[in-house]
């Protein structure tokens with residue numbers, strides 16, 4: 001299966017990115033660029049091709065490209081970000097996915113949805129509700145994904161920016177989360193609390209390998225004990241902006257051949 005990921009390099013205004021649930025601290029732009037290059041190199045080392053979405057340099061948060069779209073099978077649902085200053089970010093993502101041969105749909109106004117609120121695993125799509133994503137957007141997504149056989153489930157979210165700030169899924173479907181920011185862990189059949197907030201953020205690289213932040217060493221050890229191979233990258237400058245490993249890419253597994 002072709003493993004392709006959309007990425008978008010950090011722009012010159014990155015340090016002005018939005019912070020909501022944490023205090024602002026200075027972002028080192030040079031270090032952020034090196035960390036982004038390290039992230040992309042880690043994807044390449046693990047057999048992923050990357051496609052760069054055109055820059056949106058007026059938008060400080062544009063590097064968090066995950067928030068601009070939800071891709072399911074051959075359908076790309078272009079998001080409508082909940083923060084107005086992020087709304088212009090979606091146009092170039094839409095162009096990139098059109099060029100790659102995806103069918104396109106859009107979350108329509110007045111509803112809003114951020115891709116970071118959407119967690120997919122094995123036919124179920126959980127959507128965080130309470131922050132940037134509206135109930136109407138969940139209904140829109142449900143209607144768009146139903147023909148593809150996906151089950152869309154709204155999940156309460158009050159303590160953190162996005163659903164994937166609180167939880168992500170391991171290759172076997174176990175959902176990992178950092179309890180202090182998880183509103184209702186009973187939503188998931190198999191739930192594993194992790195000892196560090198960044199430990200709740202994994203990107204699936206293949207059936208036995210995950211990408212995560214170097215700032216979660218105890219969770220790394222926990223996952224390795226479960227038999228997973230962990231690739232760790234330094235994400236400090238993005239974590240200062242409430243970002244994490246998932247936000248910097250949109251993983252396209254089995255992309256259509258355009």
Ligand SMILES: CN(C)C(=N)NCCC[C@H](N)C(=O)O
Nearest residue numbers: 018064116162164165241247
């Ligand atoms: C899973 N996460 C956290 C994301 N997909 N996106 C993070 C966006 C952070 C940005 N400063 C903002 O506030 O929008």
